[in-house]
Amino acid sequence: DAGITQSPRHKVTETGTPVTLRCHQTENHRYMYWYRQDPGHGLRLIHYSYGVKDTDKGEVSDGYSVSRSKTEDFLLTLESATSSQTSVYFCAIRDREGTEAFFGQGTRLTVV
Amino acid sequence: EDKVVQSPLSLVVHEGDTVTLNCSYEVTNFRSLLWYKQEKKAPTFLFMLTSSGIEKKSGRLSSILDKKELFSILNITATQTGDSAIYLCAVGNFGNEKLTFGTGTRLTIIP
Structure with missing residues (x-):
């Protein structure tokens, strides 16, 4: 594995509650x-980051926010979870421009 | 908006057959095209194709990139049951370094 850890691996939460998923890397890669x-x-x-405190939106960013205060951690927050956000979430990291991305093991989130 | 289309969506073949998976794209400032294999968990990297590397081969798997026609194919020869997976295609571009994925092709190999 490429030194990526997602937590939690599984979560069930209720509609309307806030949820934060964590992606941690030990590779010192720039992009997450x-x-x-x-x-x-x-x-x-959903979102991606090209450096500490540097983030940008992806194609399905509504309802999600992110933060990257350290190189190794990229947090995804659902401010008020909805059933449509039930999904499997993957984090990926990439060393530099034009290289392959490596994926974490995924987080299965169920919003009931 | 960048777009990646894979076909077929699913494919069922017998062990030993050869398969061809397709990926077409519309991307501004194309940099690279990547193929991934996804079994039960995380996608794993197979190949990356760029302007300077339009053909790749590894064992029974090979891939080519046609930058003029904006597509790539992934070939798998002498398929095995272990090749059963979802195959994902992604494109990257210069500038924003986003990776845009297609919906994938689900390949099932029957013994």
Whole structure:
């Protein structure tokens, strides 16, 4: 594995509650990404980061926020979880421009 | 908006067959195209193709990139049950370093 840890690995939460997912890397890679994976949609980019405190939106960013205060940690927050945010969330890291990305093991989030 | 389309969505073949998976894209400032294999958990990297590397091969897997026609194919020869997985295609571009994925092709190999 490429030194990426996602936590928690599984979570069940209620509609309307805040949820934070954590991605931790030990590779000192510059780029970090959050994707969600749903049947029929593949991997869709939520947010990504190109450095500490530098983040940008992906194609499905509504309802999500992120923070990166340290190189090794990239947090994804659902301010008020909805059932449509039930999904598998993957974090990915990338060393520099034009290289491959490595994925964490995923977090299965269920919003009831 | 960047777009990646994979076909077919699913494919069922017998062990020993050869398969071809397709990926077409529309991306501004294309930099690279990447193939991943996803079994039960995280996607794992297979190949990256760029302007300076339009063909890649590893064992029974090979891939080519056609930058003019904006597509790539992934070939798997002499398929095995262990090749059963979702195969994902992604493109990266210069500038914002986003990676945009297609919906994937689910490949099932029947013994």
